[in-house]
Amino acid sequence: MRDHNTIIVWLREDLRLGDHPAFEAAVRAGGAVVPVFVWSPEEEGRWAAGGASRWWLHHSLARMEEALAGCGSRLVIRAGPVAETLQALCKETGARMVHCSRRYGPVGAAQETRVTETLHAAGVTLRRFWVLLYEAELIATGQGTPYQVFTPFWRRCLAQGEPRMPLPRVTRLPAPARWPAGVALASLGLMPKMAWAGGISRAWTPGEAGAQAALREFIREAKRVENYPADRDVPAVVGTSRLSPYLHFGEIGPHTVWHAVRGAAKTGGEAYLRQLGWREFAQHLLHHFPHTAERPLRADYGYFPWREDALGLRAWQRGQTGYPIIDAGMRQLWETGWMHNRVRMIVASFLVKDLLIAWQAGAAWFWDTLVDADLANNTMGWQWAGGCGADAAPYFRVFNPVLQGEKFDTQGDYVKRYVPELAHVPARWIHKPWLMPELELAAAGVILGKQYPAPIIGHTAARIRALEALTRMQKAARAQTK
DNA sequence: TGAAATGTTGGGGCG
């Protein structure tokens, strides 16, 4: 049964029913609505979802199937090239209109271009809906160029006024007379072959309901947003929103978060909304500079003398560097699919500056292990750490892992949670066990180099080496431009 | 959204 009034809603990073402009407009159009998800990792190339993201996506799609069933609808899942698959579905259903939520970055944007062209040839229109608080086309400097510094960028955004209110939740979706065929979710093979996701599933509840629960807890039940400015930097405390994976997969939209925070938070709201601003900034940067996922924004960093160091990289990945705050962070990531943002900055600085390993290697590991892996955020964060991005930390800002640990994890609670070998080390030594007197080490049951490693590199010397590498890069860049 | 090196200041101990 073909019905030209049918609209296909092509779901991507927008797996929700609340505040969903593409669904809302499709329902308003009055015809049948066919929700579709197309799995096409080969089209995403290098940036196909990593292991942790696939685990998350599997569960999100399962929740989406349930939610759509509750609306008298279904989720049609297919695997294959996106443009051709959508074209085939239009033919099968008679749809002449496809709705989707926009994606930023090289992969998503290219996909939209290809889909638009393919569908156009078949007489079908792709209508893209906005997803950010402030879309990239609306924000530019006085000269019409993209902002590369956050503060003026965010000031410009705020000058546009408050973001729109969230749209009402979709509750009924008119079904087509006949559903097109789909494949079973399990056939996509998103779940890990080995059972490594136990820690992740204990830590997270993917899906729109999980997102709403996290938001409620953040602003109302635990009222964490009130203390956000101070607590967000303490990794042992749950002081952040923990909304990042939900925002990435679109299980909650930024407009919903914005207005919930605005309405509820007397204090602390501004600081958190600013973090939503960083998310917008990252999306805009990747839109304007799509090559930055691979290469430094600041071209002179192309001359940086990175080291090849497979052993060092592996020690960092496994949380075996001998620096407790680094190892705790990397193990939190491995176990739970997430790492506290303060600790992300510390471990990134260590990889890039102490080990002199290229930031791309760190970005690749995060991509595979984070449940909130997002190309825009990941790219901006790693370029920030590498000193080569927009508004980046100057390269000579080298985090001292001992001082950072002592400052933000004073009692060592965070370290002890993820590095049980150090459970009996007193707070005084928890961030520098290699300086402990022999007797105290023995009393704490620690044998350095045995069950917990000695530091794989001395920070003081590493810092000097990093600064020398920066000098060499600047020389090489200067010689090249002459 | 650093940290180390270097400079400055001021209180207090002491002859």
Place this chain on the structure above:
DNA sequence: ACGCCCCAACATTTC
């Protein structure tokens, strides 16, 4: 009572 020195605390500069 005064000057000298020490050094902690804070500020500034440098990487």
